[in-house]
Amino acid sequence: VFDNLPHDLIYSENQVSPWMEVWVEKQHDRETLTELYKPLEDPLITRCIEIMEFDEYHNTQRSGMLKNIWSKVFPKPRRCWLPTGCLKLLEVLHDALPKMSLIASDFTFLPDVKVPGERAPLVSTKKDGSSTDYGNYLDAKGDADIFFPTDFLLLECMDHYCSGWLKMQKDKSSKQGKKRRTLTLDTSSFMEEFGLPTKTRTKDGYNPLLDDFKNTKFYLSVPTHNTK
Incomplete structure (x- = not known):
């Protein structure tokens, strides 16, 4: 389940400043x-940012200038x-099973999220039958559930990056599909198509x-004839 997998937090001072890793430190x-x-420094974080910002390679210089002015x-x-x-x-899956068929389902959004940030998690704990949502993930010290929405x-x-296709798009001479x-x-559409409603x-x-x-969706991914 994607919503329970580890996530990393990154921070930037403004709209154009470079991303920075967020570390958590406990004072002695x-x-x-x-x-x-x-x-x-973390290569996994760097790769994830590269994928997230792939569309920015196609932005015009003008939009970049406007973004720079707006940030100031x-x-x-x-x-x-x-x-x-x-x-x-x-x-790991693409390396071991490049021709796999993948079906995944998860939350696309979560209600009443108080933690700030894009794709922020719902951090909640339950005591005596009553739920409490945290506004800061640092306040949850082992007694809370953490759920992330899936983008x-x-x-x-x-998925395309791990298949190798997204990497090839940086090479403009590559025409491979x-x-x-x-x-x-949406889950309802998936069930209407493949279930027995x-x-x-x-x-x-x-x-x-x-x-x-x-608030859930299904993701389906199968290999094409371009997979060797």
Whole structure:
């Protein structure tokens, strides 16, 4: 399940400043945890950022200039959670099974997320039957559940990257087609196509296969004839 895989947090001072790794440090004389910002060194984080920002290779110089001006007038810090655990999993799968067929399902968004940042997790704990959501992941010290939403567009990009196709697109002379055929469906659409929703409809019209899990999607990926 992607939402429980490890993620890494990156930080940038504004819209155009370079990304930095976020480390967590515990002070010797205190119980509290603090964040440290360090230059990018982790190769897995670097690869994930490369995939995430792939579309920026196609941006025009003008849009880059506007972004630079905007960041000076209205500077805004950025925090972004990267699905590095998912990327590592896909790398292993593609290396071992390059012609695999993949079906995955997960949350596409989570309600009432209080932790800041793009693709931020829901950090929650339950005590005496009552749930409490944290506004800071540093406050959860072993007694909380952490759920990350899955960015299915990024998942698709990572899938193509691990297949080798996305890397070749940087070489403009490469004309080879995609190695994977991919499709993302809402859970209700997936169940209508591949399930048996007529068997689960209740007398009052309610159907758990179609009416529940509105915040989940299915991702399907199969090899194409371009896979050797």
